[in-house]
Amino acid sequence: MNDKASDKIVPFTKDELQRMLDHSPFIAFLGLKVVEADPAKERLTMTCAMKPEFERGAGTGQWHGGPLAAIIDTVGDYALIMGLRRGLPTINFRVDYLRPAIKTGLVITATVRRAGKSVGVVDVDVFNDQKALLAIGRATYSTLPA
């Protein structure tokens, strides 16, 4: 099919994505780092380190679910932004928490399931340092021209 929103657009590189991420105060606060940008597979991988502000209970080293949800929303968005080269509003998303995230950095992979002319849908998997799956997200973004 020839109905993808990203036809004929040169994708953002890894460095361009990182610069755009760092330009947002909230995303800079999260501290997301792009580790692999694969426009052919429509897949984007980032990492995120723990910060004291992310802790659920003081001294537990466990991530609160809130930052995980925010990370899922953001990495999913950038998987589409990679191919479309512009900011895309989130319409809605779902997060499922599968295992506690304790004393670990995160590896997040986002894979585009559909990049249509009005909406795009992305799946996001969040892993710990040991490659155990901690949380999964599914998000819908508006791909309409701004």
Added chain:
Amino acid sequence: MNDKASDKIVPFTKDELQRMLDHSPFIAFLGLKVVEADPAKERLTMTCAMKPEFERGAGTGQWHGGPLAAIIDTVGDYALIMGLRRGLPTINFRVDYLRPAIKTGLVITATVRRAGKSVGVVDVDVFNDQKALLAIGRATYSTLPA
């Protein structure tokens, strides 16, 4: 029906809820404040002020969707915690963004739709200072004994 998870439990007061909120580093960072706790209606209302770290684009005054999602997850959780007096893990939730949140504090109301013996379901509405509806959430929490 006599199958509610909260039967015979004395609900948390507003002050008790606030203390529990402030005990979590992430929630303290969000800065959520309980303004009304109504166990009879199974409804909880909080407010949240803007912080520089929540900004989507530098200087815009617009909330990033990430903190909104984290706030929805948290306020929904506490609407159930109010009646059950213990921490409850989030199973999953959905967020829908309806309007941009710009240069405003938030008023968040969470209403329990079902507090069963194994799961609870809560609806969360997020309003701006002018009472416009900005985002809505629907979340499922585990109510199983720890």
Added chain:
Amino acid sequence: MNDKASDKIVPFTKDELQRMLDHSPFIAFLGLKVVEADPAKERLTMTCAMKPEFERGAGTGQWHGGPLAAIIDTVGDYALIMGLRRGLPTINFRVDYLRPAIKTGLVITATVRRAGKSVGVVDVDVFNDQKALLAIGRATYSTLPA
């Protein structure tokens, strides 16, 4: 705000909605009946009777969740169709099952939470004959011109 997709459109009446419903083979099979169409409140109420094909286990009289999900998708859609006078594709939806639906007809109310220029969001509540809440849905539809 003056940004609703339904500005200046004369809403469908209850009878017009029923005719449109009956024109779809699947919806006619479900047997949905419009009982109240309230465009001012952007709220639509339908009923649905049990059929043998909807049964979860033979002889139990319990609704399978599948027809409930289909009913939620459809009634939510028509709450927006009421104001926009045209078919609207579902983008996505979520269903939460709260209590078993056993030996009962259904009363379904759908309330528009947002009818924007590109997407609309609707909440749907499903009750049994005794007004107990059985299932809830939240659905997003495309409101873009066809």
Added chain:
Amino acid sequence: MNDKASDKIVPFTKDELQRMLDHSPFIAFLGLKVVEADPAKERLTMTCAMKPEFERGAGTGQWHGGPLAAIIDTVGDYALIMGLRRGLPTINFRVDYLRPAIKTGLVITATVRRAGKSVGVVDVDVFNDQKALLAIGRATYSTLPA
């Protein structure tokens, strides 16, 4: 980890799953057929043929979204039932419609993402005859002992 709900249970075979499916009036009406049951990969594949009652608009040959949602709920459920050998109630699920399903049979694959002691999460992909992805589902089921 040794915390899977299915530890030490002999999985249902393809034929056992088909018998259980056919025992439900609603699922028999859908006409789902198991084509591959892979307990090692926690993956289940079924097919479903078009029926006149599934049509969105008369004579269009297009599937209404309702049966697609019901199919997603059911196939996802059986991906967990395969390993647990008992019926499992759906807690909630999300469906995203990606492309119209027109004049085609369906191939549905369900993959378990997590089978915990209280809840299980399953991803479901729905394809047409040409292997185009039409719809995706993500569902949570109760895995608690009955």
